[in-house]
Amino acid sequence: MENETIFVREVKREDIPTVVEINRRALPENYSIDYFYYHLEEFPDLFLVGIVKRDDLEYIAGYSMSRIEFGFSNFGLSLVKKGHLISIAVLDQFRRKGIASSLIKTTIERLTKKKVNEFYLEVRVTNYPAISLYKKFNFVVTNKIPSYYSDGEDAYVMTVKLR
Numbered sequence: 737m738e739n740e741t742i743f744v745r746e747v748k749r750e751d752i753p754t755v756v757e758i759n760r761r762a763l764p765e766n767y768s769i770d771y772f773y774y775h776l777e778e779f780p781d782l783f784l785v786g787i788v789k790r791d792d793l794e795y796i797a798g799y800s801m802s803r804i805e806f807g808f809s810n811f812g813l814s815l816v817k818k819g820h821l822i823s824i825a826v827l828d829q830f831r832r833k834g835i836a837s838s839l840i841k842t843t844i845e846r847l848t849k850k851k852v853n854e855f856y857l858e859v860r861v862t863n864y865p866a867i868s869l870y871k872k873f874n875f876v877v878t879n880k881i882p883s884y885y886s887d888g889e890d891a892y893v894m895t896v897k898l899r
């Protein structure tokens with residue numbers, strides 16, 4: 737499309753209702769609005785939105801929300817600093833434009849600067865679009881959790897080593 741640009745920025749407090757709406761439309765895993773506000777307060781630089789700008793109009797097309805945790809490595813027994821991708825979604829009409837990739841790329845750059853060792857996420861074993869997206873960023877399956885989702889579907893844990 738002409739005059740269309742895409743960029744990523746940190747979420748703002750006033751974006752949260754739109755982010756909640758995108759989450760509800762794109763994913764069966766819906767969180768309370770307070771859960772989003774919590775991540776905005778605690779990890780503001782890891783809570784990003786993807787913006788599509790057409791002429792002078794800006795649309796929030798997607799978001800990604802990540803946090804930092806401490807725990808055992810997904811690759812072994814050492815204690816490490818881990819990034820955890822809690823949720824990512826892009827509205828249907830804005831998909832395949834590289835928005836999710838930009839969100840993940842920016843998050844990985846930020847985690848790397850914070851000396852985070854690895855970045856992981858859970859994904860439905862049948863969510864092929866998301867799994868291929870994560871493979872592009874070198875995530876590999878490190879675990880499988882039976883019946884992780886409320887409808888009984890299994891999850892893959894996918895992890896990428898950052899340092």
Ligand SMILES: CC(C)(COP(=O)(O)OP(=O)(O)OC[C@H]1O[C@@H](n2cnc3c(N)ncnc32)[C@H](O)[C@@H]1OP(=O)(O)O)[C@@H](O)C(=O)NCCC(=O)NCCS
Binds near residue numbers: 824827833860869
């Ligand atoms: C998964 C999702 C976030 C991808 O968002 P997106 O902005 O369309 O992704 P990108 O445009 O950055 O795609 C990057 C790569 O991911 C893979 N991919 C994305 N959508 C795909 C699809 N429908 N089928 C196959 N591969 C796909 C491709 O490898 C793609 O690269 P390409 O376009 O060069 O082929 C989006 O489809 C979505 O919101 N899905 C519903 C919510 C969801 O499943 N979230 C993940 C939960 S773990």
